[in-house]
Amino acid sequence: MEGGKILSQTKVLTGLETRQAVEAAFEEALRTAGVSKNNVGRIVVTGVGKQEFPFEHVEVSEVKADARGVIFLFPAARTVIDVGAEEGRGIKCSAEGKVVDFTLNEKCAAGTGSFTEAMARALEVPVEKLGGLSRQSTQAIPMNAQCAVFAESEVVSLLHAKTAKPDIARAVHEAIASRISSMVRKIGVEKEVLLIGGLAKNAGFVDALKTDLGLEVFVPQEPEFVGALGAALIAEGES
Amino acid sequence: MPKYKTEPLKCWQKAKEIRANYYRDYAQAKEKGGLRWCGGAWSFGAIPAGLGDDVYPLTGEPYAASIAWDKEFSTQCLEAVERKGFARDLCSYMRNYWGSILLNRYVFGGPFPKPDFVWQDHICCSHAKWYQVASELEGGIPMFCIDVACGPYSEINQNKLDYVVGQMHDGIEWLEKITQRKYDDEKLIAAVKDECRSTSLWAEVCLLNKAIPAPLDEKSMFSLYVLGTLMKHSPVVADFYAEMRDEVKDRVARGIAAVPDERCRLMSDTQPPWGFLKVFRYLEEFGALSIGSLYTFGLIGMWEDQPDGSWGPKKTPQEKGMEIKDRDTALRVLAEWNLAKPEWQHFYSPRHKSEMMIRIAKEWKVNGIMLHYNRGCEGLTLGIAENRLDLVKAGFPVMTFEGNMGDEREFDVEMVSSRIDAFLENLNLKKL
Numbered sequence: 001m002e003g004g005k006i007l008s009q010t011k012v013l014t015g016l017e018t019r020q021a022v023e024a025a026f027e028e029a030l031r032t033a034g035v036s037k038n039n040v041g042r043i044v045v046t047g048v049g050k051q052e053f054p055f056e057h058v059e060v061s062e063v064k065a066d067a068r069g070v071i072f073l074f075p076a077a078r079t080v081i082d083v084g085a086e087e088g089r090g091i092k093c094s095a096e097g098k099v100v101d102f103t104l105n106e107k108c109a110a111g112t113g114s115f116t117e118a119m120a121r122a123l124e125v126p127v128e129k130l131g132g133l134s135r136q137s138t139q140a141i142p143m144n145a146q147c148a149v150f151a152e153s154e155v156v157s158l159l160h161a162k163t164a165k166p167d168i169a170r171a172v173h174e175a176i177a178s179r180i181s182s183m184v185r186k187i188g189v190e191k192e193v194l195l196i197g198g199l200a201k202n203a204g205f206v207d208a209l210k211t212d213l214g215l216e217v218f219v220p221q222e223p224e225f226v227g228a229l230g231a232a233l234i235a236e237g238e239s
Numbered sequence: 240m241p242k243y244k245t246e247p248l249k250c251w252q253k254a255k256e257i258r259a260n261y262y263r264d265y266a267q268a269k270e271k272g273g274l275r276w277c278g279g280a281w282s283f284g285a286i287p288a289g290l291g292d293d294v295y296p297l298t299g300e301p302y303a304a305s306i307a308w309d310k311e312f313s314t315q316c317l318e319a320v321e322r323k324g325f326a327r328d329l330c331s332y333m334r335n336y337w338g339s340i341l342l343n344r345y346v347f348g349g350p351f352p353k354p355d356f357v358w359q360d361h362i363c364c365s366h367a368k369w370y371q372v373a374s375e376l377e378g379g380i381p382m383f384c385i386d387v388a389c390g391p392y393s394e395i396n397q398n399k400l401d402y403v404v405g406q407m408h409d410g411i412e413w414l415e416k417i418t419q420r421k422y423d424d425e426k427l428i429a430a431v432k433d434e435c436r437s438t439s440l441w442a443e444v445c446l447l448n449k450a451i452p453a454p455l456d457e458k459s460m461f462s463l464y465v466l467g468t469l470m471k472h473s474p475v476v477a478d479f480y481a482e483m484r485d486e487v488k489d490r491v492a493r494g495i496a497a498v499p500d501e502r503c504r505l506m507s508d509t510q511p512p513w514g515f516l517k518v519f520r521y522l523e524e525f526g527a528l529s530i531g532s533l534y535t536f537g538l539i540g541m542w543e544d545q546p547d548g549s550w551g552p553k554k555t556p557q558e559k560g561m562e563i564k565d566r567d568t569a570l571r572v573l574a575e576w577n578l579a580k581p582e583w584q585h586f587y588s589p590r591h592k593s594e595m596m597i598r599i600a601k602e603w604k605v606n607g608i609m610l611h612y613n614r615g616c617e618g619l620t621l622g623i624a625e626n627r628l629d630l631v632k633a634g635f636p637v638m639t640f641e642g643n644m645g646d647e648r649e650f651d652v653e654m655v656s657s658r659i660d661a662f663l664e665n666l667n668l669k670k671l
Contacts, residue, residue, distance in 0.1 A: 061661035099665050101631070103639075104658060 001232040008032035009225050018049040026053075044235035046227050048086060060234055062227055063091050063102045069230030070194045071097035073220050078190040081209070081217070082227070083180060083199035085113040090184035097230075101187040109148040111179035113199045118148060119172045122155040123165055134169035134204030143171040151175065169204060177208035184213075193217045196226040241499035242526075243452045246490075250483045254463055257479060261295075261469050262302075266345060266352045268295040274418060277354040278370065280538075281362045281583075283385065285430035285472035285573055286407060289422045290414060297354060299369060301468045303332035306339060306346045307513035307645040315342060317646060330365035331615030331645030333372075340376045356417055357382035358410070363586065363618035381417045383410050391587045392579045403574040404567070411566070424566045430472040431569045435541070435555040435576055437471045440480035442540035442552035447487045448530045449603050452496030454487050457507060457529035458519035459497065467539030503527035503668055506605045508596065509534055509613040509620055510644035515652050521659060525668045530603050533595050534619065537581030550598055553579070582619075589622025593629035600635055607636040607666055609659075615643040638662035 001007060010032060012025040030037060043057040046065035062082070070080045071093060080091040088105040105111045109118075120127035141163065143151060151172070158168050176199070181189075193215055199205050200223035210217045220226060268275045273293030278284070280298040287294050306313050316338020321327060323341060325334065345351050357370045357380055367384075374380040385406045389399040415422050441464060448455050455463075463483065466476045489495075505522065507529045512518070522528055536542070541553035556563060556572050563569050577583070585592030600608060608630055613620045630637050640658050643649035 061657075061664050063661045064664055099661075101636075102661065102665075 001229075001236055004233075004236065006229070006232070007035065009222070009228065011224065014049065019052040019054065022049065022052050023054060026055075042235040044231040046231040058235070060231055062087075063089060063099055063104075065227045065230035065234065066196060067091050067093040067099045067230065068097040068233045069226040069228070070196065070220075071095070072229065072233055073226065074192065074194055074218060076192045077194040077218070079184065079187075079193045081180060081184055081193065081195045082197040083111075083113060083176075083195070083205075084197040084224075085117070088112055088180050088183060088197075090180075090187050092187045092190065097233075103183055103186045105179065105183045108179065111176060111183060113197070115148045115151070115176055116172065116199065116202060116205070118152055119155060119169070122152050123159070123168060125165070125169075128201075130169055130172070131202035131204035131206075133166050134173050135207065136166035137170035138164070139167055140174070141167050141171050143175040170208070173202070173204040173208040174212070176205060177212045180209060181212040189213060189215065191215060195219050196223040198224050200224070243494060243496035243499050243501060245496050245499040248455075248459065248483075248486065250479070250486055251459075251462075253479060253482075254466060257466055257475060258469065262297075262305075262347045265295040265297045266347065266349060268293065268352070274356075274420075275352060275354040276356050276358050277373065277380075278357055278359040279362060279366050280468035281366075281577070281580075282358050282360045283407060283410075283573055283577065284358075284470060285427060285434045286410060286570075287358050287414060288430035288472055289411065289424065289427035290418055290420045291423070291426070296358075296470060297352070298468055298470075299336050299373075300332050301465050302339075302346070303335040303645055304465075304510070304513045306335040307331070307647070308516075309346060310514045310647045312344070312346060313338075313514065313645065313647060317648075327646075328614070330369070330617065331643050333365050333369045335645050336369070337372060337376060340373060353377055354380060356380060356414070357384075358414075359383070360385040360387045362387060362583070365617065381413075383413050385410060387578070389578060391584045391591055393584075393591075395575070395578060400571065400574055400578075403578065404570045407570045407574065408567075424569070427566060428563050428569045429474075431563060431573045431576075432555070432557055433474045433477040434472040434573065435557065437467055437473075437477035437480050438539055438541040438576075439552045439555050439558075440477065440484050441467055442536065442542050443484050444480065444487055445531055445536040445540050446551055447484070447491050450491040451504075451604065452494065452498070452501040453504065453528060453530045454490035454495055454497060455530075456497035456519065456523075457531050457535055458511075458516050460531060460535050461511060461516065464535055464539050471539060498523050498526065498528040500526040500671055501528060503606050503663070503666055504604060505529045506596070506600055506603065506608045507532040507534070507611060508608070508623065508626070509611045510616060511611065512613075512642040512647075512650045513644055514647040515642075515650050515655075518652065518655055518659065521656055522663075524670050525663045526671055527663060527666075527668060529609065530605065531599070533581060533585075533592065533599060536599065537595065540581070541576065541579065542581055543579075549602055585622065586618060589625040589629075592622060593626050596626060596630060597633045597635075600630065600633070605635065607638070607662065609662070610637060610639045611644075612639050612641045613644050614641065614649055615645045636662070636666060 008029045010028040012021045014021040045053045045057045050059045070077045082089040088111045090103045092100040120130045195217050200219045277297045280300045316335045319338045319341040320334045343350050359370045361367045543553040545551040640655045
């Protein structure tokens with residue numbers, strides 16, 4: 001980023017080698033921006049595995065980075081919901097992008113993106129198709145299991161009972177939305193609500209979340225980059 | 240260059256010795272013809288003191304916390320209890336304690352020393368069953384339990400007091416019968432006076448933490464308040480707290496800090512995760528410390544409103560010039576003193592707890608609050624989510640973290656540290 005303008009952004013699958021993935025992403029971002037490492041003034045790192053970044057840097061929490069990134073993109077946002085593969089976060093922020101309060105779900109897989117991955121496997125559909133599939137649903141069915149592990153058994157039972165896959169997919173999204181909404185209500189939900197993180201790309205989940213919250217939920221164009229954007233803004237602001 | 244001077248507590252070694260002696264004396268009691276009893280730390284421990292100077296208690300909660308600190312042994316205890324068929328979501332102190340019996344291992348070495356009787360009170364659902372099961376596991380130990388469900392102290396009346404005192408009288412008759420010892424009312428009176436003294440003195444110590452910089456940090460306070468949970472009726476503990484109070488007063492006068500770079504004062508709540516007290520040291524990397532909590536202040540400390548409206552140590556009967564000359568008066572003083580315990584009040588309503596927590600946060604000038612959503616204790620965690628809302632409404636930044644005071648399998652130190660990072664970052668703190 002330079003002068004408030006994004007020069008490049010890149011995404012790399014982490015896998016088990018976090019450090020290698022981090023280095024690869026950094027190198028790719030520099031290459032795409034046409035910038036050498038020596039010309040980078042300040043690096044701010046956020047996210048799980050931020051300690052793995054090998055070069056001199058400052059670390060900020062995901063919560064802080066999310067809030068800054070969201071306000072930059074959508075100044076009217078006051079509630080940020082970030083749902084990734086491992087963790088879900090609810091953040092209340094001020095007009096300046098400062099965190100007023102936050103809440104985390106890092107213990108329950110049923111409120112994270114990994115739940116959709118597990119359910120997509122159970123339904124034998126690619127995870128990126130799960131959202132579209134749930135939009136074909138014609139009826140709501142309750143998902144009784146509270147836990148992602150039991151939910152997988154329940155999905156198998158539903159399939160054996162010839163329940164339509166779209167309806168099951170919808171139930172999965174409604175279950176996650178219910179957990180996320182419950183988490184965010186702890187800090188109070190204030191308009192406007194922004195949804196970021198990988199699961200924001202799942203239209204079925206977005207629909208379910210809007211219904212559960214009873215509010216419009218806005219999703220930026222590249223929701224998985226918002227945290228990184230926030231970190232870059234912090235780096236610019238502090239350099 | 241640190242902001243403040245710091246130095247270790249001079250009385251620290253003595254506290255360790257008192258604790259070590261307590262557990263040794265309990266284990267070796269029979270060698271000297273003494274008696275052993277077990278019960279909760281909230282039970283009216285001054286009463287068995289009337290049976291003689293060779294009567295040694297083992298209070299369950301601090302013993303179980305000692306087990307929890309030893310994560311390997313704790314896991315063995317917990318798994319032994321689960322193999323026996325008990326649920327994993329029961330009170331973790333209770334499970335650690337039962338596990339110690341099942342494995343026949345005393346956490347301080349040797350076999351588990353079997354008590355002669357159980358002396359208990361019903362402070363919560365877990366305590367009501369804890370020692371019934373413990374007695375069964377030990378092949379049947381005589382047990383006496385005092386029901387203390389009298390409602391909050393603000394609503395105390397003569398009938399309620401008579402209810403508790405009546406049971407205490409019955410309890411003394413029962414003790415004489417099962418121990419075949421003659422009860423000594425003078426020893427009871429002395430024990431009651433020492434209990435009032437030690438608990439009032441602990442409150443004085445906590446009061447001194449209003450100073451900036453705080454002379455004590457909560458992690459250290461855990462090791463010191465625990466003496467009151469072992470034998471608050473003992474002159475050894477009362478004298479120690481007097482000595483400690485004087486030392487802490489001196490620290491305040493000289494500006495000695497617990498954390499030399501103190502720049503953020505926090506308050507915690509409920510029992511800490513005993514196996515992971517290092518999270519309190521982690522705060523210090525940011526120049527933050529926990530100055531205490533309602534738990535640390537009010538489980539042993541006795542408090543009352545001061546003339547200036549602030550919270551301060553409760554005046555003892557001795558300080559008020561009250562004479563305790565007979566058994567009934569001693570028991571009434573003991574009952575009323577204990578029923579006024581701050582930590583007891585919130586069993587009745589989270590509102591009582593919120594009021595006390597907000598008071599501490601304001602008077603001790605706290606910048607933020609860390610609430611331990613402690614799965615191991617239904618009693619002290621009761622209403623904690625409501626407390627959080629009340630604290631936020633009162634204008635305090637609050638973070639929560641999930642854990643378990645006595646089950647290390649339910650605590651994720653990395654995730655909690657990550658939460659602390661985010662919380663302190665919001666308080667504009669970076670690591671030093």
